[in-house]
Structures are given as structure tokens and as C-alpha cells.
Amino acid sequence: MAVALLLLTIVLVVLDGAIANVALPSIALSLQAQADSTVWVVSAYQLAVLVAILPCGALGEIYGARRVFLIGVALFTAASAACALAGDLPLLILARFAQGLGAGAIMALGMMNLRQALPQHMLGPIIGINAMVIAISAAAGPGIAGAILSVTSWPWLFAVNIPLGIVVLVGGGLLGHVEGAKRKLKVKALLANTAMFILFFSGADRIATAPVGGAALIAASLACLFILLRLERKSDVPLVPTDLLATPAFRVAVIASIACFCGQMLGTIALPFYLQHRLHMTPVQAGLYMMAWPAATAIIAPISGRLANRVKTAWLCAIGGALLALGLLVAGLTPPDPKGIAFLVGTVLAGLGFGLFQTPNNRILLLSAPKARSGAAGAMQGTARLLGQTLGGISMSVIFATLPLSTALTFAVVIAGGCAAIASLVSLSRARYEVAGQLGAA
Numbered sequence: 503m504a505v506a507l508l509l510l511t512i513v514l515v516v517l518d519g520a521i522a523n524v525a526l527p528s529i530a531l532s533l534q535a536q537a538d539s540t541v542w543v544v545s546a547y548q549l550a551v552l553v554a555i556l557p558c559g560a561l562g563e564i565y566g567a568r569r570v571f572l573i574g575v576a577l578f579t580a581a582s583a584a585c586a587l588a589g590d591l592p593l594l595i596l597a598r599f600a601q602g603l604g605a606g607a608i609m610a611l612g613m614m615n616l617r618q619a620l621p622q623h624m625l626g627p628i629i630g631i632n633a634m635v636i637a638i639s640a641a642a643g644p645g646i647a648g649a650i651l652s653v654t655s656w657p658w659l660f661a662v663n664i665p666l667g668i669v670v671l672v673g674g675g676l677l678g679h680v681e682g683a684k685r686k687l688k689v690k691a692l693l694a695n696t697a698m699f700i701l702f703f704s705g706a707d708r709i710a711t712a713p714v715g716g717a718a719l720i721a722a723s724l725a726c727l728f729i730l731l732r733l734e735r736k737s738d739v740p741l742v743p744t745d746l747l748a749t750p751a752f753r754v755a756v757i758a759s760i761a762c763f764c765g766q767m768l769g770t771i772a773l774p775f776y777l778q779h780r781l782h783m784t785p786v787q788a789g790l791y792m793m794a795w796p797a798a799t800a801i802i803a804p805i806s807g808r809l810a811n812r813v814k815t816a817w818l819c820a821i822g823g824a825l826l827a828l829g830l831l832v833a834g835l836t837p838p839d840p841k842g843i844a845f846l847v848g849t850v851l852a853g854l855g856f857g858l859f860q861t862p863n864n865r866i867l868l869l870s871a872p873k874a875r876s877g878a879a880g881a882m883q884g885t886a887r888l889l890g891q892t893l894g895g896i897s898m899s900v901i902f903a904t905l906p907l908s909t910a911l912t913f914a915v916v917i918a919g920g921c922a923a924i925a926s927l928v929s930l931s932r933a934r935y936e937v938a939g940q941l942g943a944a
Contacts, residue, residue, distance in 0.1 A: 504615070504677050504678065505619060508619070508632075509631070512639070513639050514575075514663055514667060515609065516635075517643050518582070521643050521659045522659070525656045526540045526541065526543060529543060532656060533590060535591045546595045546599040546602065547598045547599065550600070552699040553699045554603045554605075554606025556610070557692055558610040559879075559880055560741055561687065561877075566680060566681060567614040567618060568615060568677040568679050568680075570611055571614075572671060573607060577603060578601055581598070581604060583664055585601065585657070586658070586664075609880070610884055611877055612880065613880035613883065614876035614879075618680055619678050622869065627804060629861050629865050630804040630805065632803075633806075633807070634799075634801075634803040647659055691734055694726050694730040694733060705717065705722075706892055709896050710899035710902070743871075746882065749870055751932055752879070754931060754932040755866040756882060758819060758859075758924075758929045761890065761921045762826065763887050765920070767894025769852065773833055773834060773915075776915075777842070781845070791845060792849065794849040794850050795849045795852055798854045799853040799860075802858055803860065806818060814933055816929050816930055816931075818858055819863050819929035819930075821855075822855045823859050824923065825855025826855030827922035827923040829847075829852030830919040831919045832847060833851075834911065834912070835916075863929065
């Protein structure tokens with residue numbers, strides 16, 4: 503029951519992210535706002551998650567994972583109601599930022615709660631099921647949004663979160679309760695963390711249109727990271743988990759995750775353009791063809807979770823990264839055919855590779871950390887994913903801004919395949935730390 507509750511919460515967060523993108527045109531029309539301004543409905547949420555995820559991981563370790571997780575669910579649910587009731591764009595953006603803070607707690611502490619609810623030998627399969635649920639929710643999100651918008655207005659896209667959030671809050675007692683460790687969270691470290699992500703996100707948002715200003719903001723964010731590391735250099739449990747990153751298995755998994763998600767983001771942005779501009783498909787047809795990726799991920803993810811108990815996860819991740827690279831190159835570089843058969847083959851391979859990579863890699867990120875540091879491990883997992891996706895988005899913006907569309911698509915797919923190949927090779931380097939089905943000593 504605890505696992506079902508945690509999976510329901512994942513559905514809540516993933517669906518919300520997927521349906522918000524689809525709602526932007528309706529929001530712009532209803533609130534009489536400019537299209538570029540409504541993008542902040544999505545951006546405010548993403549920024550809040552980045553700001554919150556590492557502090558929430560630390561707070562979960564200090565005050566207990568269940569308590570902070572449920573506070574996050576309560577904030578997410580209340581903010582969903584505020585989104586549904588928002589009468590103008592600034593209020594909606596503010597509510598979405600609050601929603602992102604709640605989502606940061608959910609993302610950071612979902613895995614810590616999962617680890618407290620299950621014996622270790624069951625974690626691999628359940629992490630696989632978790633990846634399957636994410637893939638299905640992401641694939642279903644646009645369709646659910648379209649169905650809701652076909653019968654009612656956009657506020658209901660956020661209102662549907664409320665009953666799901668209430669169910670999680672009512673059932674919160676099913677989650678395991680472990681007392682937190684008594685320590686303080688440094689205010690200066692929190693401020694440096696917040697400034698770091700705000701500057702990084704702002705720089706990423708400007709890098710394509712104002713390269714010098716965007717680069718300066720990103721450089722300032724790196725300076726904040728340096729300050730943050732200096733502030734916590736003597737801490738046994740730092741906000742940025744340098745203690746965990748000192749472990750080779752954990753460090754390699756983080757690097758591989760960033761590379762994989764960078765390739766995934768590049769691919770999922772470039773390939774719809776390929777379908778519409780090279781195969782001359784309608785947006786609806788392109789959406790249907792793109793569903794092959796999450797469908798393949800949903801199928802392979804639970805299988806990958808079971809394999810992770812029997813096979814070295816480094817090999818599984820390396821094979822997954824290689825399949826993802828191959829699939830991206832097949833989908834984006836094969837000469838166009840009217841039916842898009844090669845594209846479907848490529849996206850199925852990419853989806854299988856992505857699912858085969860993610861489940862064992864997440865397992866490593868969770869289990870290579872001591873149980874008391876599960877909050878930091880979960881937060882770092884989410885940070886790696888968001889950082890990789892942001893880097894992919896930045897890269898795609900720069901490519902679109904500097905190259906003609908036909909050349910940009912080819913270049914983007916090649917870079918995406920290269921990122922996936924890097925994830926594969928980096929994962930393979932972890933093999934010497936492992937024996938089959940177990941984590942080796944660092």
C-alpha cells in the first residue's frame with residue numbers, strides 16, 4: 503500500500519508537468535496574455551523544483567522523510583487549487599512556483615520513502631515499475647489534457663490534482679516513519695543554493711537570444727556553486743552531497759545520468775521537428791509517432807529492474823545507453839520514407855535503451871548511498887535529471903539559433919546520440935566496482 507501511494511504521487515507530479523505544456527495556448531487566450539509570458543507557467547515550476555530539490559533532500563534527512571514528503575504533497579495540492587482559481591497570469595505563475603516547491607520535496611524524498619518501505623532485494627523491480635509509471639504518465643499526459651480541454655476549461659487541468667493529493671495525504675500514515683538526524687541546515691548554504699539555480703536557469707533562458715548575458719549569468723551560478731562548496735567543506739552531510747560523490751559508483755552514475763538526460767532532451771525536441779518538416783506530418787501524427795518512445799520505455803523498465811538483481815548494472819546501463827544512441831541516430835539520420843518505418847524502429851530502440859539505462863542507474867544512485875543519506879541521494883538523482891534536461895534544452899536553443907533548420911536537426915540528433923554514447927561508456931567504467939546483482943565496495 504505504501505508503494506501504491508508513492509506511485510500515485512509520481513503520477514500526480516508527472517501528469518501535472520505533461521498537461522501544463524499543452525494548456526499554454528488555452529491559458530494565453532483565457533487570460534489575454536502574450537504567448538512568451540505564458541511560458542513562465544512552465545518555467546516557474548521548473549525553477550522552483552531546481553531550487554527546492556537539494557534542500558528538501560536535506561530536510562527529509564533532518565526531520566524525517568515522511569513528514570517533509572507529505573508537507574510537499576500538501577503544498578503541491580494547495581498550490582494546484584490556487585492555480586485553478588488564479589484569475590490572472592501573475593497569480594498563476596506564483597501558484598505554479600509554489601507547486602514546484604512541493605514537487606521538489608516529492609521528487610527528492612520519493613526514493614527515500616521507497617527505500618524505507620521495502621527490503622533491499624525488492625527495490626530493483628519496484629524502481630523498474632516506478633520508471634514504467636513515469637513513462638506511461640508522460641505519454642498519457644498530453645492525451646488527458648486534450649480530453650479535459652475538449653469538455654471544459656484549463657483550470658480543471660490543475661483541479662484534478664486536488665482529489666489525488668487528498669488521497670495521498672489521507673493515506674500518508676502507510677509510509678514508513680524513521681526519525682531524522684539532529685543537525686542544522688545552514689541558511690547561507692540555502693541562499694547560495696537558491697542563487698545558484700536562479701542564475702543558472704536565467705542564464706539558460708537567455709543563452710540563445712543574448713549569449714553574452716546568458717553566459718555571464720551561468721558563470722555567476724558557477725561562482726555560487728564554488729561559494730556553496732566552500733561554505734560546506736567541513737560538513738559531514740553537505741547540501742551538495744560531495745560525500746556521496748566521493749564514492750566512485752555514485753559519481754559515475756550521476757555523470758551518466760546527466761549525459762543520458764541531455765541526449766534524451768535533445769532527441770525529444772529535435773525529432774518532432776523532423777517528423778513535421780522532413781516527413782511532412784501533422785502535429786497530431788507527429789505526437790502519435792513520438793508515443794513509440796515512452797511505450798517502449800514502459801515495457802522494458804520493469805524487466806530491467808528484475809535484471810538488475812542478476813546482472814551487473816554497469817553492463818545494463820552501458821547496453822541501454824548504446825541502444826539509445828543507436829535509436830536516436832536511426833530515427834534522425836535514416837533517409838526519410840513516407841510511412842516513417844525507420845523512424846519508428848529508431849524511437850522504439852531509443853525507448854528500450856532509455857528504459858534499460860534508467861532503472862539500474864537509479865538503483866545505483868539509491869543503493870550506493872547509506873540509508874541515512876537516502877534523501878541526498880534522491881535529491882541528487884532529481885538534480886542530475888533536471889540538469890541534463892536543462893543542458894539539452896540550452897544546446898537545442900543554441901543549435902536552432904545558429905544553424906538552418908535542416909542542418910540543425912541533423913546536428914542535434916548527432917549530439918544527442920553522442921551524449922547517449924557518453925552515458926554508455928561512463929557506465930561501463932563502473933563495472934569494476936560491482937559484482938552481479940550487488941554493489942561493490944568503492
